[in-house]
Amino acid sequence: MSVLVYIESQDQQIKKSSLEVAAYGRAVADAMNTSLIAVTFGLAYSELLSHYGVDKVCNVQTEGASYFNLSRHSATLARVASEEKAAVLIVSGSANGRYLGPAVAMKFEATYFSNVIGLPLSFAPLKVKRSCFTNKAFNYSTSHKEKVVLSLAANTYGIFEKKVNMDQRTVQYASSTSTLEVVSEEKSTQQVSIADAEIVVSGGRGLKGPENWHLIEDLAAVLGAATACSKPVSDMGWRPHSEHVGQTGKPVASNLYIAIGVSGAIQHLAGINSSKIKVVINNDPEAPFFKAADYGVVGDAFEVVPVLIEKLKTLKGN
């Protein structure tokens, strides 16, 4: 028996959400008194995982392995899970993790739990707490199968280090069951993806137009943050759709989310529930976003943000 974690990487860097998955997997493996195995795709250097409790890495190395391909990734993960006699397979709550989870569960003939929060409440049978209705409610689910695939809700467990001696092996697979071949990937921007960013600065219609976006970009630059926006902003073409946050956009699980001139409609909030600290700058004290905020500034963005940028620059300079 073992616990398996799917580790995502981009440009040979392990994603933050996957370090959380590894740390979580370690705790699950300890509770089950078994080993933790990580599966990586096309990752040349996986030593970092030994700091997060991974006992063994299976690195899938075939042409194009580093490109996400649902059919191939799910088939390969199910195969490794069978070979390694996995009782629990954990994926992150990222977009790819959420595609993969149910597909692997079907091939591995396992129960699938999405949006899991916290460690399992029991192991025989496996019982978990899950968030549902965009974090408005929780449910408790029990598996009637011995094998379980679960996706961990992002930023809900934490990243804890635990150094172990790690074993590495490379898996070659010749699966050609996929009808889709990813030949290359191109980033829409050079900045860090909002789904993985530690800090996100987001702008809404209150910014009045794209010509004012330097306020968002300058604040993001001084904080080392990614930039994001509300749906109308990307619909109007002020910003690319890759920055649209919310129910119909990307989820954000940053440690700090700064919303400027965003009203805080329920569909926007649905995308930022997993962010830890929310700061809102809005000139309307009745803006709904203030109810979800940890810190709020009632004021005109055009006055508040330049002052904030200068203060932060001074702080950094010191």
Ligand SMILES: Cc1cc2nc3c(=O)[nH]c(=O)nc-3n(C[C@H](O)[C@H](O)[C@H](O)COP(=O)(O)OP(=O)(O)OC[C@H]3O[C@@H](n4cnc5c(N)ncnc54)[C@H](O)[C@@H]3O)c2cc1C
């Ligand atoms: C099915 C559906 C799905 C949707 N999905 C999403 C989604 O995924 N993401 C999303 O964001 N929206 C989504 N929406 C739209 C959502 O309902 C809101 O209309 C949208 O979020 C509002 O965007 P906003 O806050 O930028 O603009 P507004 O609602 O126009 O708010 C602008 C805010 O800026 C403030 N403001 C104005 N001037 C200033 C100033 N000078 N300084 C500071 N503050 C100022 C105002 O007080 C106001 O609160 C969806 C809607 C539907 C129906």
